[in-house]
Amino acid sequence: PMVKFSLDLLGQPDAKELMGIIAASGLAQNFGAVASLVTTGIQKGHMKMHLMNIMNQLECTEEEKAQIIEHFKHDTVSVSAVTRVFQDIRGKVKKED
Numbered sequence: 001p002m003v004k005f006s007l008d009l010l011g012q013p014d015a016k017e018l019m020g021i022i023a024a025s026g027l028a029q030n031f032g033a034v035a036s037l038v039t040t041g042i043q044k045g046h047m048k049m050h051l052m053n054i055m056n057q058l059e060c061t062e063e064e065k066a067q068i069i070e071h072f073k074h075d076t077v078s079v080s081a082v083t084r085v086f087q088d089i090r091g092k093v094k095k096e097d
Contacts, residue, residue, distance in 0.1 A: 047077045054082045064089050 007013070013021060051072055055065050064086065071085050 047072075051077045051082065054079055055086070058083065058086050060086060 010018070010021060051069065052065075054077070055068055060068065067089055068082060068085055072082070075081065
């Protein structure tokens, strides 16, 4: 039923027209995906998830997580960078005790 409806909606295109429509929609979808990758959308969400995974692996407290998130608002997230900031925070806490 959906195929018939879709073909009616498109005006009953022949095979060549249908091929062009499908190719155009595929290109539009690819363009949308590329646009998301080069802007902050997906990339920002992925980096936030990556940061959370690293902090969970390091067993950060909520206070440490807040400090690390603040630090990485403007810096590049990597395991080594997060670990270094985490160790700096833990080092300061131990020195204060």
